Amino acid sequence: MELTGFKHVYSGKVRELYEPEDPKFSHLVLIVASDRISAFDYIHSPDIPGKGKNLTEITSWWFERLDYPNHLSHELEVPDAVRGRAVVAKKLKMYPVECVVRGYLAGSGYKEYLDTGKVCGIELPQGLENGDRLPHPIFTPAYKAPQGEKDENISFERVTELVGADIAERLRDDSIKIFISASQAAEKAGLILADTKFEFGNDPRTNVLTLGDEVLTPDSSRYWDKSEWESGKRDQSFDKQIVRNWLEQNWDKISEPPMLPEDIVSLTAERYGLLAEKLTSNNN
Numbered sequence: 001m002e003l004t005g006f007k008h009v010y011s012g013k014v015r016e017l018y019e020p021e022d023p024k025f026s027h028l029v030l031i032v033a034s035d036r037i038s039a040f041d042y043i044h045s046p047d048i049p050g051k052g053k054n055l056t057e058i059t060s061w062w063f064e065r066l067d068y069p070n071h072l073s074h075e076l077e078v079p080d081a082v083r084g085r086a087v088v089a090k091k092l093k094m095y096p097v098e099c100v101v102r103g104y105l106a107g108s109g110y111k112e113y114l115d116t117g118k119v120c121g122i123e124l125p126q127g128l129e130n131g132d133r134l135p136h137p138i139f140t141p142a143y144k145a146p147q148g149e150k151d152e153n154i155s156f157e158r159v160t161e162l163v164g165a166d167i168a169e170r171l172r173d174d175s176i177k178i179f180i181s182a183s184q185a186a187e188k189a190g191l192i193l194a195d196t197k198f199e200f201g202n203d204p205r206t207n208v209l210t211l212g213d214e215v216l217t218p219d220s221s222r223y224w225d226k227s228e229w230e231s232g233k234r235d236q237s238f239d240k241q242i243v244r245n246w247l248e249q250n251w252d253k254i255s256e257p258p259m260l261p262e263d264i265v266s267l268t269a270e271r272y273g274l275l276a277e278k279l280t281s282n283n284n
Contacts, residue, residue, distance in 0.1 A: 001016070001034075001081070001082075003079045003081060003175050005021055006079065007020075007175060009029075011159045013036065013043050014033060014037070015032060016031075016032040017030070018033060027090060029077075029090075030082075031077070031086060031088075031209055032085060033051075033053075033056050033214075034047070034052050035050065035052065035086075036048075037059065037219075037243055037268070038219075038252055039243050039244050040244070040247060040259050044247070048265060048269050048276060050269055050272065050273060051268075052085035053084045054219045054273055054277055055214060055219060056087060056278045056281060057084075057086075058105075058216065058266070059086065059087070059214045060072070061238075062215045062216045063131035063215060065185065065264065066211070068211055069203070069208050069209070069211065070210060070211040070212075070215070071089040071211065072089055073088045073090050074088070075088065080190070081153055088270075090205070092201025092210055092212045092221050093172065093202045094144075094162050094199060094213075095162070095167065095201060095202075096143060096162060096163075097143065097154075097162060098142040098143075098197050098199060099139070099141055099171050099197065099198040099199065100139070100141060100142055100195065100196070100197045101137050101138070101140070101179040101196055102119065102134060103133065103134055103137045103183060103193065104131060104133050104134060104192070104195065104222075104224075105119070105131065105134060105180065106130060106195065107129050107195070110138065112128045117239055119140055120140035120153050120154075122138050122140065129234075130234055131194075137183075139172045140195075143158070144199070156172065167209070172199075179193070182216050186196040187226060188224070189278045190226050190227065190278060191223050191224065191226055192223065192224040192226050192229050193222075193223060194223065194224055196216055196220055197213050198211060199213040218239035218240060218271070218272050219239070221239060222239055222241065223238040224235065227258045238274060238275035239272075239275075240268065243268055
């Protein structure tokens with residue numbers, strides 16, 4: 001897509017990046033969220049209608065409420081052609097670490113726990129079941145591999161090697177603090193934030209550690225309905241787990257992925273929209 005005043009510079013799995021043509025704003029980037037959906041390191045078809053707008057709405061809502069520096073900028077207007085699914089942001093020097101925080105045992109963490117009794121090397125109590133709340137949130141980082149390669153879970157010691165001890169400690173501690181704060185806000189909206197992923201960078205103009213990418217969206221997080229979880233239902237979600245579950249049953253993860261069926265696409269779109277409504281209609 002061509003956008004007046006901007007030059008396309010990068011296509012990610014879900015987002016398109018544009019740089020302003022005016023050199024006065026070379027420190028900024030336009031981030032456009034598409035309706036594409038990725039899972040197991042593949043982009044799947046067809047798109048999820050409305051997904052890009054929901055992601056942008058949720059991310060912006062959280063950035064406004066989190067007491068933490070973020071990359072959003074109001075120096076330039078978002079072009080009309082992508083308004084509602086794009087933001088203007090400050091360029092950051094990103095750290096190659098996905099800061100995953102888990103408050104509940106689910107997904108790949110639960111599978112690893114069944115095999116080893118641990119998640120990313122962190123020993124957990126015996127007898128935990130899928131969807132159980134952990135005694136306290138845990139930091140389980142991953143190395144953010146270059147596009148086309150697979151991200152890998154890493155130890156905190158490896159994070160220290162990648163970014164230095166001081167930054168590693170801040171990434172861990174700040175991620176857990178933000179997670180706890182966001183979990184409390186989500187509960188007020190009738191939701192459980194089971195786990196999420198943050199990405200941080202250094203703002204070269206201020207030398208401040210800054211939240212980048214997206215935050216607390218259904219692409220980067222696992223959300224559950226609080227009342228359903230309390231009643232013992234552990235297979236519901238507001239995120240792309242719907243797509244993951246279908247792919248687990250219908251794809252070998254080696255061959256070309258199959259087309260997502262219409263009912264899975266519709267259900268995923270509905271759940272993304274419902275999550276955005278639940279969060280943004282909550283004024284806390």
